[in-house]
Amino acid sequence: MDGPARQGRKLSRSFGGLALLGILLVVAGLVGLVYTGVATLTSMILFGWLLLVGGLVGLLHAVQSRGTSYFWLGVVVAALNIAAGLVVIRHPHGTAEALTMFAALLFLTGGVFRLVGSVVVRGPQFGWTLLQGAFGLLLGLLVLFDWPHSSLYVLGCFFSLALLFDGLGLIAIGIGGRRIVSMVSEQMTPGADKGEGTDPLTHDSQKRSES
Numbered sequence: 001m002d003g004p005a006r007q008g009r010k011l012s013r014s015f016g017g018l019a020l021l022g023i024l025l026v027v028a029g030l031v032g033l034v035y036t037g038v039a040t041l042t043s044m045i046l047f048g049w050l051l052l053v054g055g056l057v058g059l060l061h062a063v064q065s066r067g068t069s070y071f072w073l074g075v076v077v078a079a080l081n082i083a084a085g086l087v088v089i090r091h092p093h094g095t096a097e098a099l100t101m102f103a104a105l106l107f108l109t110g111g112v113f114r115l116v117g118s119v120v121v122r123g124p125q126f127g128w129t130l131l132q133g134a135f136g137l138l139l140g141l142l143v144l145f146d147w148p149h150s151s152l153y154v155l156g157c158f159f160s161l162a163l164l165f166d167g168l169g170l171i172a173i174g175i176g177g178r179r180i181v182s183m184v185s186e187q188m189t190p191g192a193d194k195g196e197g198t199d200p201l202t203h204d205s206q207k208r209s210e211s
Contacts, residue, residue, distance in 0.1 A: 011181045012178050015173070015177035015178045016174060016178060018171075018173055018174035019171050019174025021174075022166075022168065022170030022172075022174060023171060024167070025163045025166050026163075026167035026171065028167075029162075029166075030160075030164065032156060032159060033157065035156075036152070038156070039155075039157070039159050040151070040156030040159070041096075041156075043156060043159040044093075044155070045092055047095075048084075048085045048087075049085065050085070051081050051085030051088060052081070053085075054081050055077075055080070055081030055082035055083075056078070058077055058081060061078075097147070097148045097151040099155060100143060100147060100148070100150055100151035100155060101148075101151075103154065103155070104140045104143040104150075107137070107143065108136075108137060108140035108141065110133075110136045110140075111139075112133070112137060113133070114129055114130075114132050115130065
């Protein structure tokens, strides 16, 4: 039983690491909600570096596959990612303003489509769809009316909320996984079930022979 016990301890430590990572993400999300401007700038810089690194990796992959039909397409896509990453890193504030405008337009169009669709279809989820459409439309108008000042906090708020909810999810997975591993380990421990391995028919026959 030493092997399963060791595996159980490894799994328990792994789930504990997930819970610890979740706590760090929750703390980062809460800090980002307080300092939304810093969170916006940080998210833009991370986005730029992701584009840059992804473009470099794509370019390397395209070079390795030269001579195929994928080569020029891979080079063009990688070059666009590298150029976009450099622009985002050098101009994070302008990128934040552009993405905030894009997000506001998405909220507006999504809200309008949900409102029109809920009124036309009038399905079983009519009230919920109508509420979603009204909320999206209102959020898009609020972001758009306060633009470009809204670019200082909108993306940072979304980024911080994503960190917060991802962290809470990891904490739930880590705690739940540790509990499951603990329960399974207890069941697999020798002598945990004192009646384990005893045949009921044999036990009854021994009782009758003793009497």
